[in-house]
Amino acid sequence: MPVDLTPSQALGLWHAVTLQQVQGDGRDLTLRQLAILLEIYLVPPPHTVRGLAAKLGVTKPVITRALDTMGELGLVTRVRDERDRRNVIIKRTVDGALYLERLGDLIIAKGRAQPL
Template identity: 35%
Template sequence: MAVKPKVLAAGPALIRAATAVTEEYERISSELGLTMQQARLLFILHRQPTNMLGLGSALRLTKSTMTGVVARMEAAGLVVRVPDEADRRNFVVTPTERGAQVAEEFERLLRTEVRRMLAVLEPAERDTLAVLLTAVIAGHED
């Protein structure tokens, strides 16, 4: 029989859960030869190629830091930069075929790990957790 864990207050529970997910994010990124920033960037780009300004904003990085991150990923063959048709002063960053494959593998591994973490909950509990976390995220983004 499994021992029931001590119930934590909401704040510490959220922090511990976020830490657990972040640890898995970091582990999976590392296994794929990526930093967490690179994994996040590939994840974003795989869904929607975007310009450098949009990436910097999404990752909360300065323009110079973003340029360095993208340059390293370009050198690794994960992304390419092409002039932005809408604004020739900017570049659109797109994953290469290899970058797209790495992004898909990252997403698959992370999804598997998160499902494993949530497997201790009943389906109705997962639904309730989703509603509650969505409210926390919305409150944070306001």
């Protein structure tokens, strides 16, 4: 079941959500960081630095740095892969799930408020 939007609804929804995000508190993620976070939580594991970099079309340091930042925020964790110790497996956290749950709620709430 697709989500059918008019142009006005689509931009209005984006407007409402970004506005709320900005007004909330400064703790905002970069577009890239958010994309990484969503990828980790919405796509089945396992997730690796290399895999994320390929999926997003960015370089590996971008992923490493984003994981550093989001790790400090508790949104994500890294675990060494014991089967191939060169790899690092990116794990989800409770706080990360909560963060995205709140984002989802925000989107839904603003979607409900869309006119037309």
